[in-house]
Amino acid sequence: MEKLQRNERIAALTQILSNHPNKLFTFNYFVDIFGCAKSTLSEDVELLRGIAEKLQLGEIETISGAAGGVKYIPMLGKHKIEMILDELCKSLSDPNRILSGGFIYMTDIIYNPAYVDNIGKIFAGEFINKGIDYVVTVETKGIPIAMMTARAMNVPLIIVRRDSKVTEGSSVNINYVSASSRRIQTMSLSRRALKKNSKVLFVDDFMKGGGTAKGIIELMKEFESEVAGIAVLISTKEPSDKFVRDYFSLLILNNVDEQNSIIDLMPGIKINKTANDKI
Amino acid sequence: MEKLQRNERIAALTQILSNHPNKLFTFNYFVDIFGCAKSTLSEDVELLRGIAEKLQLGEIETISGAAGGVKYIPMLGKHKIEMILDELCKSLSDPNRILSGGFIYMTDIIYNPAYVDNIGKIFAGEFINKGIDYVVTVETKGIPIAMMTARAMNVPLIIVRRDSKVTEGSSVNINYVSASSRRIQTMSLSRRALKKNSKVLFVDDFMKGGGTAKGIIELMKEFESEVAGIAVLISTKEPSDKFVRDYFSLLILNNVDEQNSIIDLMPGIKINKTANDKI
Numbered sequence: 001m002e003k004l005q006r007n008e009r010i011a012a013l014t015q016i017l018s019n020h021p022n023k024l025f026t027f028n029y030f031v032d033i034f035g036c037a038k039s040t041l042s043e044d045v046e047l048l049r050g051i052a053e054k055l056q057l058g059e060i061e062t063i064s065g066a067a068g069g070v071k072y073i074p075m076l077g078k079h080k081i082e083m084i085l086d087e088l089c090k091s092l093s094d095p096n097r098i099l100s101g102g103f104i105y106m107t108d109i110i111y112n113p114a115y116v117d118n119i120g121k122i123f124a125g126e127f128i129n130k131g132i133d134y135v136v137t138v139e140t141k142g143i144p145i146a147m148m149t150a151r152a153m154n155v156p157l158i159i160v161r162r163d164s165k166v167t168e169g170s171s172v173n174i175n176y177v178s179a180s181s182r183r184i185q186t187m188s189l190s191r192r193a194l195k196k197n198s199k200v201l202f203v204d205d206f207m208k209g210g211g212t213a214k215g216i217i218e219l220m221k222e223f224e225s226e227v228a229g230i231a232v233l234i235s236t237k238e239p240s241d242k243f244v245r246d247y248f249s250l251l252i253l254n255n256v257d258e259q260n261s262i263i264d265l266m267p268g269i270k271i272n273k274t275a276n277d278k279i
Numbered sequence: 280m281e282k283l284q285r286n287e288r289i290a291a292l293t294q295i296l297s298n299h300p301n302k303l304f305t306f307n308y309f310v311d312i313f314g315c316a317k318s319t320l321s322e323d324v325e326l327l328r329g330i331a332e333k334l335q336l337g338e339i340e341t342i343s344g345a346a347g348g349v350k351y352i353p354m355l356g357k358h359k360i361e362m363i364l365d366e367l368c369k370s371l372s373d374p375n376r377i378l379s380g381g382f383i384y385m386t387d388i389i390y391n392p393a394y395v396d397n398i399g400k401i402f403a404g405e406f407i408n409k410g411i412d413y414v415v416t417v418e419t420k421g422i423p424i425a426m427m428t429a430r431a432m433n434v435p436l437i438i439v440r441r442d443s444k445v446t447e448g449s450s451v452n453i454n455y456v457s458a459s460s461r462r463i464q465t466m467s468l469s470r471r472a473l474k475k476n477s478k479v480l481f482v483d484d485f486m487k488g489g490g491t492a493k494g495i496i497e498l499m500k501e502f503e504s505e506v507a508g509i510a511v512l513i514s515t516k517e518p519s520d521k522f523v524r525d526y527f528s529l530l531i532l533n534n535v536d537e538q539n540s541i542i543d544l545m546p547g548i549k550i551n552k553t554a555n556d557k558i
Binding site for chain 2: 012014015047054055099103105111113116140147150158190193
């Protein structure tokens with residue numbers, strides 16, 4: 001290939017790194033593609049790092065040494081996160097979403113790539129330094145958010161099933177009590193699904209009593225693995241005494257008033273604090 | 280903000296476009312961010328278009344007129360698609376994947392962002408010009424692939440459930456016959472899930488008899504909508520007489536020989552033809 005101009009290298013570098021969040025590329029990988037000197041590439045990377053910082057487009061991290069290279073860490077700025085939370089609150093508080101029984105219709109939001117991409121990036125930004133090996137979710141509604149979190153963190157996704165499936169081989173099944181319904185539920189996960197001594201991030205769309213999260217903690221113990229973080233889109237204010245204490249919740253649902261058609265939803269407090277730290 | 284250099288504008292432009300595949304951004308959007316003249320931006324976009332073409336990083340499409348702007352269409356080159364298919368075939372043919380009953384364990388691949396991102400882009404590239412309004416899948420295993428397809432196409436995802444859920448309001452339920460098991464199955468979708476007169480792309484991980492795809496066609500009729508395309512990761516060679524005829528399959532499964540531990544899997548013929556057209 002003919003030699004590339006700096007502009008061209010910068011564009012290609014940006015495109016490849018952005019399309020593979022958190023994936024470490026060696027300098028040689030780009031040297032080979034671009035046919036440039038390593039020192040030239042280093043200059044390109046430095047330039048890109050400066051631009052990303054200036055425009056709050058995420059972080060460009062370089063790792064030196066034999067196993068080193070460069071990677072892109074999607075990291076949304078505080079202002080962007082606040083805008084996203086406000087938009088989510090506004091959209092999800094629409095009284096037309098209230099369903100019989102006080103439930104909120106939200107699949108149009110939590111299955112929509114435009115929203116879910118951002119939610120995944122916020123979760124990833126929060127847990128990126130926790131040595132997460134897998135993102136884990138339980139079927140079905142949390143899967144898109146969990147998938148985009150896994151993508152942003154560049155780790156595999158694990159989907160826990162409600163019952164064992166012939167297409168997943170022998171499985172570990174556990175029973176747990178749903179905090180909200182007090183009913184006994186089952187979780188099933190293929191024995192092949194994860195390596196032991198793994199650290200996982202549990203991601204879900206909604207948390208009320210925290211029974212599912214607690215179930216996942218139990219299930220991970222069966223795999224000699226550990227839940228190193230819990231991230232949910234919405235948690236309810238009540239019960240305040242949930243089965244799990246330490247979790248990251250983007251939004252807090254105070255109340256759904258079916259009679260007066262009011263959904264009282266607000267940004268989670270924790271996110272503001274964290275976002276402040278980051279900027 | 281201080282004025283940006285061309286390098287900086289190119290990087291920011293690339294990053295923003297890559298992170299929002301198929302989303303149309305107005306020229307004014309970037310003019311505002313960059314604080315540059317529209318003519319300067321046009322030059323940047325032209326430059327970027329050239330680079331994307333040269334390095335096969337996808338297409339930069341500009342649309343002129345009042346409602347115009349620029350968007351990035353992820354489009355993998357033929358060589359890249361062939362490499363992906365070969366890698367998928369190799370990985371999925373590993374005899375260790377054979378489960379009792381002749382099933383293949385594949386959740387480590389079909390839930391892994393590194394693979395699924397590419398599969399979604401190949402599907403999107405194939406159907407991008409069909410006026411697709413939604414990507415539709417049935418829970419559970421096809422969801423990650425469907426999500427990444429929806430992301431690449433910049434359309435919402437719809438997940439059809441196996442039974443109706445209180446969290447999704449009133450629903451349309453249909454019964455259909457699974458082609459492989461000959462059992463009656465149910466599909467359920469919230470009445471709110473899609474607008475009528477929509478065109479949808481049905482995405483799934485696996486197709487044998489095509490009963491599920493046929494079920495989705497029936498279900499979409501209930502919403503006065505149309506299945507404008509079917510894309511699956513793997514379809515089986517037999518039965519050749521499936522319930523649906525027109526589908527796009529990345530891989531063809533000829534046979535699983537449990538006794539001799541052989542999985543006979545090959546790239547789908549259709550993809551080669553299409554990929555040829557594109558380069």
